[in-house]
Amino acid sequence: MKKISILLVTAVLLSSCVSKKKFVALEQQHGETVSELTKTRVEKEDLENKFAAIEARVNQYNAKIQSLNDNVEGLKIENKAKFEVSKDGTVASVASKEKMRATLQNVNPEKLAGAKTLKDSMNLAVQYNLNKALNTSDLNEDDEIVVDINETVVMISIDDDMLFNTASYKVGNKADKILQKLADVINSEPSLDVMVEGHTDSRTINTPKISDNWELSVLRATSVVKKLQNQFKVAPEQLIASGRSSYQPLVENNSSSNRAKNRRTRIILMPNIDKFFAMMEAK
Numbered sequence: 001m002k003k004i005s006i007l008l009v010t011a012v013l014l015s016s017c018v019s020k021k022k023f024v025a026l027e028q029q030h031g032e033t034v035s036e037l038t039k040t041r042v043e044k045e046d047l048e049n050k051f052a053a054i055e056a057r058v059n060q061y062n063a064k065i066q067s068l069n070d071n072v073e074g075l076k077i078e079n080k081a082k083f084e085v086s087k088d089g090t091v092a093s094v095a096s097k098e099k100m101r102a103t104l105q106n107v108n109p110e111k112l113a114g115a116k117t118l119k120d121s122m123n124l125a126v127q128y129n130l131n132k133a134l135n136t137s138d139l140n141e142d143d144e145i146v147v148d149i150n151e152t153v154v155m156i157s158i159d160d161d162m163l164f165n166t167a168s169y170k171v172g173n174k175a176d177k178i179l180q181k182l183a184d185v186i187n188s189e190p191s192l193d194v195m196v197e198g199h200t201d202s203r204t205i206n207t208p209k210i211s212d213n214w215e216l217s218v219l220r221a222t223s224v225v226k227k228l229q230n231q232f233k234v235a236p237e238q239l240i241a242s243g244r245s246s247y248q249p250l251v252e253n254n255s256s257s258n259r260a261k262n263r264r265t266r267i268i269l270m271p272n273i274d275k276f277f278a279m280m281e282a283k
Contacts, residue, residue, distance in 0.1 A: 130154055154269040163265055169219035171227045183232035195240040195268040196221040201259035202246045217243030
């Protein structure tokens with residue numbers, strides 16, 4: 001019995017020793033795991049900080065790239081807006097020249113061949129665009145309307161037969177189509193100045209209402225100006241009425257057909273060339 005008791009005590013002691021070793025081992029393992037976890041956490045935070053720094057740097061680089069792109073676009077726009085002076089003294093922006101070249105592709109090659117300078121080319125382009133805007137072909141009055149350019153000033157000459165009755169200064173309804181088209185061009189560009197010039201033939205006139213050709217030419221110009229203002233809503237501050245009497249004839253006043261050519265109203269547009277091309281491009 002005594003032997004049995006000793007054996008039991010020994011077994012219990014041995015059993016207690018094994019459990020303690022396991023406990024210590026587990027505790028050590030737990031400590032290592034906690035240490036590893038802490039290390040992993042630190043590494044994770046370090047990686048997150050590095051990633052945030054890289055992301056911030058990438059954003060910074062992207063912002064710089066975008067800024068450079070914006071600067072490039074800005075420089076392109078600025079370059080197009082720059083004015084250049086040609087050998088013949090013509091001043092035009094790069095953008096206007098580009099639009100002018102595009103327009104000249106539509107111009108009659110024979111006319112284009114005669115353009116020796118930038119000014120000649122610009123005049124052809126402006127003339128083409130204005131003819132296109134006025135589109136006189138639907139008026140059946142092609143011989144009575146002439147568009148010409150002089151030093152980039154646009155001149156539209158309209159025979160008086162289309163505008164007035166003989167010795168009258170009242171504008172007839174026959175002129176409404178061309179005046180409406182002309183008003184559309186003027187109204188689309190507020191910077192235009194528009195001078196309306198009256199021209200007569202050399203025959204004298206003296207009536208209760210009109211004393212001479214000076215008065216007739218001015219009255220006719222004033223009538224056109226008033227119609228553009230009142231009927232077609234052109235701003236009056238853009239308009240100038242003037243008369244030339246019979247002193248700037250196109251041809252000699254030696255026949256009825258020649259006198260008819262000299263009786264005319266000339267409408268002079270003085271455009272800002274850059275705005276003129278922009279206006280024509282929008283049509």
